[in-house]
Amino acid sequence: MNDAFQPSLDWGHALFDSLLWVGKAWFIAAVCTLAVLFVIARFTTWGSQFWRVTGAYFHGPHSVRPWASLAAMLLSVIIDVRLAVLFTYQSRDLYNAGGVIASGLATGNENTRAAGIHGFWISLLVFAILAAILVTRVMVDLFISQRFMLAWRAWLTDRLTGDWLDGRAYYRDRFIDEGIDNPDQRIQSDIDVFTALSGPQPNTPHQTSSGTLPFGAIRSIVSVVSFAGILWTLSGELSVFGVTLPRAMFWIVFGYVAVASVIAFALGRPLIRLSFNNEKFNAAFRYALVRLRDAAESVALYRGELAERLQLRARFEPVVSNYKRFINKTMVFTGWNLSVNHIIIPLPWILQAPRLFTGQIQIGDIQQSVGAFGAVQEALSFFRNSYDVFAGYRASIIRLYGLVTANEQSRELPMVAVTPSADGSIGIEDVEVRNPVGEQLVADLDLQLTAGDAMIITGKSGTGKSTLLKSLAQLWPYASGSMQTPGGAGDPQNQTMFLSQLPYVPLGDLRTVVSYPHEPGELSDDAVREALLAVALPRYVDRLDEVADWAKVLSPGEQQRIAFARVLLTKPNAVFLDEATSALDEPLEFMIYSLVRKELPQTVFVSVTHRSTVNRHHNLHLELLGEGRWEFGRTPSAAPAPV
DSSP states (O other): OTTSOOOSSOTTTHHHHHHHHHHHHHHHHHHHHHHHHHHHHHHOHHHHHHHHHHGGGGSSGGGHHHHHHHHHHHHHHHHHHHHHHHHHHHHHHHHHHHHHHHHHHHHTOHHHHHHHHHHHHHHHHHHHHHHHHHHHHHHHHHHHHHHHHHHHHHHHHHHHHHHHHGGGHHHHGGGSSSOOSOHHHIIIIIHHHHHHTSSSSOOOTTOOGGGSHHHHHHHHHHHHHHHHHHHHHHOOOEEETTEEETTHHHHHHHHHHHHHHHHHHHHHTTHHHHHHHHHHHHHHHHHHHHHHHHTHHHHHHHTOHHHHHHHHHHHHHHHHHHHHHHHHHHHHHHHHHHHHHHHTTTHHHHHHHHHHHTTSSOHHHHHHHHHHHHHHHHHHTHHHHTHHHHHHHHHHHHHHHHHHHHHHHHHTSOOOEEEEOSSSOEEEEEEEEEOTTSOEEEEEEEEEEOTTOEEEEEEOTTSSHHHHHHHHTTOOSSEEEEEEETTTTTOTTOOEEEEOSSOOOOSSBHHHHHHTTSOTTSSOHHHHHHHHHHTTOGGGTTOTTOBSOHHHHSOHHHHHHHHHHHHHHHOOSEEEEESTTTTSOHHHHHHHHHHHHHHOTTOEEEEEOSOGGGGGGOSEEEEEEETBEEEEEEOOOOOOOOO
16 A cells, blocks of 8 residues: 555645744744743842853843853754754654555555555655754754853953952952852853853854753753653553553653662762862962972072972872862762763663554554653753752852952952052051051051152061061051052052062063063053163063073072063152162162153152161151151261272
């Protein structure tokens, strides 16, 4: 008979029916997803932490593109599920066509055989069309997903970098009760993991939407709904000890996965903390290696290789011990999941075999029912199988939330209030400085410095000279009082500069090093060259384009002269110097101070030093006497200038 083979679907209307199904499913999934996300962000700890870290990316005018990308990724997932369903019907037709061909050959019915052959080729044509759509979907999905993750990572990196720098949190976070370890790793590595949405590993170029945790979960739920109808239709009865269970495959798969998931969640719960500690301990070990590399010369001069090896071993030991526990818990979790995944594989064949043997269903029907059973089981098991992945992802949320919280707490620490002065003077009022245990270093400091004044700060070691400068720079949290200074607290024009004993040397070419903190190119090359000549660094004037690790190329004395070159280029109204000439010999120190006092006659200079030779360049003297006491007056007579 020509109608011995009947396709499982009306493939001529399958496209329209599928488009209608995809549209409805996308709308329902979008509404439900938004509702679930709101509940998670509102009522779960990790959800609120997630929103705290990145919520700003998803609201406001700039959020149109992210939401459009997410909508497209959701559409891709829905299409993926629909294709999976259609593939089961295509596979059913292919196997049934083969059965019809075999039946025609066995009975000698040419019409039956011909109908089976026709159905066979039609099913292969359908496969080719579905495969072409699938490949196109994957390519488009890959592009949209990766561009979304990249844009999100760029935005979040800029946001957290700015947040870390804002209010000098990068320095002051060391003073909060629970300091943040390795903020560099959190910004570079954890943001990559966070925006990949796929677990403890960073993003890779082949990651698609279905491979992420949220869209993987959506795909699983939509798959359960889509395949449950197929499984319900094809399921038969199961009789055990006189008890008949209708739609046996349908109910068994749901019950089996539910029990397996509850046990898996209990086994996987410790993985969250272990994953967090794994990142923490590895970051600490990596930081120790970086410090050793940066301090290589000092370590080599001390012959400190043995001490460093012992210290590195001590820092690596927590990595090993934590990872051993991580392995053990992962083995238990993985072993359980593998066992329950494989035990259930033959079950649909066993349940459907009696119906096949009695001719109630065809081999293609069994094939589709097995596929539907597997799809439902896999979809329901997504949350169980992904629990360890979520644990790793949760660790990245915790680490980034910790960074954001620490930044906020560091900005709330006390500091000296700084306001701008109208005339370029410096006014210090009621400034009190303490050490971390509360002992007073400076009490009720009141000073007024006018344009052109130069004050030297002296005192015995431990009296708080450098700490006073840190307090005035709003770095030291154990301080109070107020200060008026050119530019105020923000000071975008660098009207007030602070120079440390070892100046900061940024990465890049020499032009960038000398121009700091100005942006590269803001100052002319001629001005930079003149500044280098002025501070006695003529051999570097033709090396502005040279890129090197200048912190290692320049000697400490050269770095300090670079710092004074920056002062000449910036022309601030006030400069605070903390042992800024300690690496210079006395003649060179005299030359540098004489230069800046001549070139910047209206600039206020405040210098912390142990050298009496610096006195001649200052007209005022602040001596810290200890226990909060201090004396202020004119600078005593200085010795003759060195020749």
